[in-house]
Amino acid sequence: MGVKQFGARVKRVEDPALLKGQGRFVDDVKMPGVLHACFVRTPFAHAFVRNIDSTAALQLEGVVAVFTAADMPQRMRDERMPMLVPNAAIAALRTQHALATHEICYAGQTVAVVIAQSRYIAEDAAALVDVDYETLPAISDLRSAVAPGAAVAHSDLPDNIASSFKMEYGDVDAAFASAPHVFEEKLWQHRGGGMAMETRAVLATHDPATDMLTVWTGSQTPHIGRRMMADMLDRSVESIRCIAPDVGGGFGPKAIFYAEEPVIAACALKLGRPVKWVEDRREHFMCATQERDQYWDVALAVDAQGRIQGVRGALLHDTGAFVPWGIIMPYIAAATMPGPYVVPSYRLDVRVALTNKVATTPVRGAGRPQAVFAMERLMDRAARELGIDPAEIRRRNFVQPEQMPYSVGLMFRDGKPLIYDSGDYPKGQSEALRIADYEGFRARQSAALAQGRYIGIGIGNYVEGTGLGPFEGVTVRVLQNGKVAVATGATQQGQGTRTTLAQIVADSVGCRFEDVVVTVGDTAAIANGVGAFASRQAVNAGNSATLAGTAVQAQIVQLAAQTLGVAPEDIDVADGQAMARTGNKPVLTFGELARLSQGMPGFSMQPGQTAGLENTAYFTPPQAAYCSGTHVVEVEVDPETGGVKILRYSVAHDAGNIINPLIVDGQVQGGVAHGVGNALFEWMKYDEQGQPLTTSFADYLIPMATDVPTCEIAHVETPSPLNPLGVKGAGEGGTIPAPAAILAAVEDALRPFDVHVTETPLTPERIVELLEAAGAYEQINSQIEERA
Amino acid sequence: MRVNGVHYEREIEPRMTLGDFLRHEIGLTGTHLGCEHGVCGACTVLIDGRTGRSCLAFAMQEDGSEITTVESLAQGGELNILQQAFQDHHALQCGFCTPGMLMTLTELLRDNQNPNETEVRETLTGNLCRCTGYAAIVEAALDAAQRLAAAREA
Ligand code: FES
Ligand code: FES
Numbered sequence: 001m002g003v004k005q006f007g008a009r010v011k012r013v014e015d016p017a018l019l020k021g022q023g024r025f026v027d028d029v030k031m032p033g034v035l036h037a038c039f040v041r042t043p044f045a046h047a048f049v050r051n052i053d054s055t056a057a058l059q060l061e062g063v064v065a066v067f068t069a070a071d072m073p074q075r076m077r078d079e080r081m082p083m084l085v086p087n088a089a090i091a092a093l094r095t096q097h098a099l100a101t102h103e104i105c106y107a108g109q110t111v112a113v114v115i116a117q118s119r120y121i122a123e124d125a126a127a128l129v130d131v132d133y134e135t136l137p138a139i140s141d142l143r144s145a146v147a148p149g150a151a152v153a154h155s156d157l158p159d160n161i162a163s164s165f166k167m168e169y170g171d172v173d174a175a176f177a178s179a180p181h182v183f184e185e186k187l188w189q190h191r192g193g194g195m196a197m198e199t200r201a202v203l204a205t206h207d208p209a210t211d212m213l214t215v216w217t218g219s220q221t222p223h224i225g226r227r228m229m230a231d232m233l234d235r236s237v238e239s240i241r242c243i244a245p246d247v248g249g250g251f252g253p254k255a256i257f258y259a260e261e262p263v264i265a266a267c268a269l270k271l272g273r274p275v276k277w278v279e280d281r282r283e284h285f286m287c288a289t290q291e292r293d294q295y296w297d298v299a300l301a302v303d304a305q306g307r308i309q310g311v312r313g314a315l316l317h318d319t320g321a322f323v324p325w326g327i328i329m330p331y332i333a334a335a336t337m338p339g340p341y342v343v344p345s346y347r348l349d350v351r352v353a354l355t356n357k358v359a360t361t362p363v364r365g366a367g368r369p370q371a372v373f374a375m376e377r378l379m380d381r382a383a384r385e386l387g388i389d390p391a392e393i394r395r396r397n398f399v400q401p402e403q404m405p406y407s408v409g410l411m412f413r414d415g416k417p418l419i420y421d422s423g424d425y426p427k428g429q430s431e432a433l434r435i436a437d438y439e440g441f442r443a444r445q446s447a448a449l450a451q452g453r454y455i456g457i458g459i460g461n462y463v464e465g466t467g468l469g470p471f472e473g474v475t476v477r478v479l480q481n482g483k484v485a486v487a488t489g490a491t492q493q494g495q496g497t498r499t500t501l502a503q504i505v506a507d508s509v510g511c512r513f514e515d516v517v518v519t520v521g522d523t524a525a526i527a528n529g530v531g532a533f534a535s536r537q538a539v540n541a542g543n544s545a546t547l548a549g550t551a552v553q554a555q556i557v558q559l560a561a562q563t564l565g566v567a568p569e570d571i572d573v574a575d576g577q578a579m580a581r582t583g584n585k586p587v588l589t590f591g592e593l594a595r596l597s598q599g600m601p602g603f604s605m606q607p608g609q610t611a612g613l614e615n616t617a618y619f620t621p622p623q624a625a626y627c628s629g630t631h632v633v634e635v636e637v638d639p640e641t642g643g644v645k646i647l648r649y650s651v652a653h654d655a656g657n658i659i660n661p662l663i664v665d666g667q668v669q670g671g672v673a674h675g676v677g678n679a680l681f682e683w684m685k686y687d688e689q690g691q692p693l694t695t696s697f698a699d700y701l702i703p704m705a706t707d708v709p710t711c712e713i714a715h716v717e718t719p720s721p722l723n724p725l726g727v728k729g730a731g732e733g734g735t736i737p738a739p740a741a742i743l744a745a746v747e748d749a750l751r752p753f754d755v756h757v758t759e760t761p762l763t764p765e766r767i768v769e770l771l772e773a774a775g776a777y778e779q780i781n782s783q784i785e786e787r788a
Numbered sequence: 789m790r791v792n793g794v795h796y797e798r799e800i801e802p803r804m805t806l807g808d809f810l811r812h813e814i815g816l817t818g819t820h821l822g823c824e825h826g827v828c829g830a831c832t833v834l835i836d837g838r839t840g841r842s843c844l845a846f847a848m849q850e851d852g853s854e855i856t857t858v859e860s861l862a863q864g865g866e867l868n869i870l871q872q873a874f875q876d877h878h879a880l881q882c883g884f885c886t887p888g889m890l891m892t893l894t895e896l897l898r899d900n901q902n903p904n905e906t907e908v909r910e911t912l913t914g915n916l917c918r919c920t921g922y923a924a925i926v927e928a929a930l931d932a933a934q935r936l937a938a939a940r941e942a
Contacts, residue, residue: 011875011876011878012875012878014883015874015875015880015883016867016875018880018883018886019858019861019862019867019871019874019875019880019883019886019890020818020858020859020861020862020865020867020871021816021817021818021819021857021858021859021861021887022818022859023817023818023883023884025817025820025884027811027817027821028811028817030815120801120803120804194918195918196882196884196918197820197822197828197830197882197884197885197916197917197918197919198820198822198882198884199822246882246883247882248820248822248882248883248884248885249881249882249884249918249919250882251918280824281822281823281824281825281828493882494880494881494882494883494919495881496881662878663878665878666878666881666919666920666921666924669920669921669923669924670881670918670919670920670921671921672921673918673920673921673922674918674921696823696825696827697823697825697827697828697916698825698827702916702918704912704913704916704922705908705909705910705912705913705915705917705922705925705926706909706910706912706913708921708922708923709923710923710926710927711921711923734921
């Protein structure tokens with residue numbers, strides 16, 4: 001029998017090519033005769049486009065064309081971009097036009113496109129396109145956007161409210177009226193980005209001989225992109241092939257279908273030449289979708305022992321200028337807040353505001369880091385005021401494992417009641433506390449303080465709905481060379497999708513891991529697909545792989561039994577062979593069986609025999625699978641500089657059964673790094689006119705190797721009962737509770753000064769400001785004098 | 789210009805960057821461009837043996853230089869010790885930052901045969917990675933240093 005691959009630390013099949021510099025990212029695809037595109041983007045956050053004059057640009061040598069909306073196919077002229085996740089609660093169903101027709105609503109919006117012989121020339125020419133704008137008042141700040149008399153983000157809308165809705169259950173007002181303690185917090189979380197290391201890129205080419213339009217795109221969702229393009233270009237889906245080759249990181253923003261994709265495709269069709277667009281980093285800062293800007297005004301009602309009686313409040317969410325991914329993030333945020341705790345009553349009033357900034361859509365965590373931040377800040381506050389240890393107050397409120405499946409009382413974004421399928425939250429927290437040596441911390445803290453060092457500890461707990469539908473497909477096919485081909489609509493931007501699926505298929509079909517060849521991110525490989533978002537691929541594609549693989553193994557057994565004249569029960573399948581257990585144990589290889597499965601021209605198939613050894617499965621999860629975890633962070637704060645150093649980072653993580661611990665640990669560690677960025681560094685700033693101020697990695701800081709500690713990770717595996725493999729998603733859990741835990745640790749370190757932190761990122765400047773306001777420096781100086 | 793030991797002569801625009809020259813003129817697309825403004829380090833190559841940002845240099849400036857890129861590391865198609873350590877420790881996810889990481893660490897391990905964790909981390913501050921959270925890259929570098937030492941002794 002072959003070695004079981006599921007659960008093993010299998011090295012990735014993706015790596016050798018990437019390590020040798022033989023990866024194939026969109027900009028690596030060589031296409032003879034390719035032309036290069038550069039977009040003309042508006043410098044204003046809000047304006048009418050009066051006139052576009054391309055004369056000067058067209059005179060530049062090497063410029064092939066300048067296209068505006070008027071040159072685009074009719075659907076792209078007349079209609080806005082499709083909305084990916086509509087919802088009845090959205091009042092302003094606004095998306096942008098692929099190229100601006102009249103009004104532009106954020107700085108960087110696409111106005112025209114220049115096509116030239118080189119990217120250099122295209123950029124020169126884009127600067128020569130003379131656009132006459134009539135500027136309009138812009139609204140930048142989220143809270144101002146909902147104030148009376150605010151400038152409107154869209155000139156034809158009465159106000160900036162894109163949506164308002166309520167999430168509630170239980171009698172929260174009664175709970176607050178009778179609770180002995182009520183604590184209130186006003187919290188803010190910044191806007192940041194996914195900031196994948198590879199920017200976006202699109203390459204399109206049309207082959208007139210087959211009428212096939214092929215579009216390479218650095219996307220998390222090529223199948224969705226193909227459907228959208230078919231509509232916008234008025235082509236049949238079958239005549240478009242979308243390929244997401246190697247993609248240099250996704251993290252959410254690349255799940256969106258962007259204006260640049262259909263525009264580049266339309267240019268290639270119009271010109272009969274391949275056209276390529278590679279985004280530069282500044283464009284990425286201005287035009288790739290972002291996330292996190294939210295204000296929370298929330299209160300917690302507890303009894304004398306710190307048991308939660310209710311949570312209520314208001315959430316204000318910035319969607320930017322458009323709503324391309326619907327209102328998923330504020331919705332998820334509102335549904336995530338109760339988290340691992342028993343919250344008997346709950347009400348959150350949610351408002352989603354339009355501003356003249358690029359749209360927000362899910363970025364790793366998707367509304368959850370903010371919700372966890374809100375809930376955990378309230379828990380810390382209650383702990384402090386009631387004199388209860390922060391770990392203890394959480395322990396008193398956990399949903400217990402025997403309460404599973406646990407119904408929270410809300411609806412989740414998948415339209416299903418929010419029911420936690422499985423999990424052991426008390427165990428998760430105690431594991432994280434154990435590896436963090438939480439018990440020994442207060443002694444460490446006093447010892448440090450005696451030396452004038454400020455260290456602190458913080459806890460963050462979360463529950464995350466993962467593995468969302470609708471489905472992901474996997475086709476498994478045995479080839480006549482004995483290899484097993486796997487095709488899926490799942491994609492990869494670094495998650496090791498090919499490795500994980502190969503592990504599952506090797507086990508379920510019965511072949512060697514090395515003999516599985518996986519194709520991802522190509523619409524030509526499988527008819528239906530969805531892609532990567534919501535930590536969904538292990539659940540969706542993983543289970544489809546096991547279903548399809550098991551079905552193919554049954555075909556193999558059936559065919560081998562017939563051919564060898566033995567009973568199916570007497571066939572063993574392993575290492576790419578079917579072997580009879582009886583007689584002189586004859587063997588048929590997968591290659592031989594694949595040939596036999598094709599039948600012979602003119603002869604009937606055996607009764608019950610299928611054509612080919614092949615199966616496609618589309619696993620459709622009934623609802624989300626809820627993963628959970630606890631982060632415990634120890635930091636040291638230098639009051640002089642406001643610098644924060646993370647001393648120790650401990651994670652307990654429950655992603656159900658684990659397919660490949662090497663990969664899952666990597667997801668957790670990488671997710672934590674993103675969370676460190678959100679907590680301490682990353683801040684996409686705009687001025688009052690909606691001008692982006694941080695458009696380089698020198699202004700917008702992402703964590704470096706010296707900023708992110710190596711996490712210690714404990715796995716708590718409670719298998720999901722909702723899918724055959726018992727898996728849950730693992731891609732976002734590392735990020736979600738990190739800001740909550742890190743800020744709690746900073747606050748704990750600064751306890752001698754009674755500093756209270758309520759916003760991220762908590763930059764060194766901000767820490768110094770808070771310390772100044774708290775009179776910390778006088779205190780420190782007098783202590784130094786005393787000691788001297 | 790010599791790249792990975794091969795001599796190249798091309799007529800180019802003076803403003804073409806070294807990164808674009810490597811990628812698009814001579815087809816060595818292993819070197820990646822993540823920011824084109826000198827911060828991310830994805831484009832790192834060795835210029836006459838020292839790490840440099842290929843997005844910030846003009847190809848013209850390097851007329852006569854010896855350039856070494858990620859494509860040179862695997863001899864005869866086999867991963868070298870550092871590359872193998874990257875795979876073993878899962879030090880790459882999307883792989884986009886990886887060529888730059890490998891070149892930076894190639895220089896470090898050449899010049900410092902026994903680096904400690906702090907030295908590795910400080911050396912890597914010029915290379916951003918959004919996927920891995922760096923831990924596995926640091927482990928791979930330290931492991932590669934040991935394996936290289938063992939190989940030298942053998
Ligand atoms: S591309 Fe050269 S430093 Fe980023
Ligand atoms: S592996 Fe993706 S950026 Fe480093």
